[in-house]
Structure formats: C-alpha cells, structure tokens
Amino acid sequence: MPNKNWSKLSTQQLGRYAEHYAMMEFASYGHEIYSSEVNDHGVDFIAKIRGKFYEVHVKSTLRGSYVL
Numbered sequence: 001m002p003n004k005n006w007s008k009l010s011t012q013q014l015g016r017y018a019e020h021y022a023m024m025e026f027a028s029y030g031h032e033i034y035s036s037e038v039n040d041h042g043v044d045f046i047a048k049i050r051g052k053f054y055e056v057h058v059k060s061t062l063r064g065s066y067v068l
Contacts, residue, residue, distance in 0.1 A: 006062065018060035019044045026056075 032048035043055040
C-alpha cells in the first residue's frame with residue numbers, strides 16, 4: 001500500500017511523485033508515454049493519444065502549499 005503522508009517529502013520529491021503519478025494515469029488509459037530525465041524545456045513528459053503527441057507539464061499543490 002502506498003504511503004499517502006506526503007508532508008514529509010520535500011517540494012522536489014512531491015513534484016517528481018506528481019509527475020510519475022500523471023504518467024501512470026495516462027498509461028492506464030493505454031496512451032504511450034515518453035519521458036526524459038532532464039526537464040530543461042518545461043515539458044515533463046510527452047503523451048501519444050490517438051496518434052497525436054501532447055507535451056505535458058505537471059504542477060502539484062496541496063492545501064495552498066506547493067505539494068501534491
């Protein structure tokens with residue numbers, strides 16, 4: 001069972017978690033996902049949906065602070 005107590009994670013850790021969560025959600029619908037380890041253009045991953053490519057940038061927040 002995943003740990004849902006995100007308050008102990010740093011802002012970077014939470015942001016990365018949110019990116020991976022979003023990628024898993026897209027993949028769960030059968031979309032192809034392309035990611036890179038370097039985020040230098042503001043694109044966290046690319047999703048191929050019905051033959052079209054979409055650049056996805058993930059933001060996360062919780063209770064007004066920069067969390068998930």
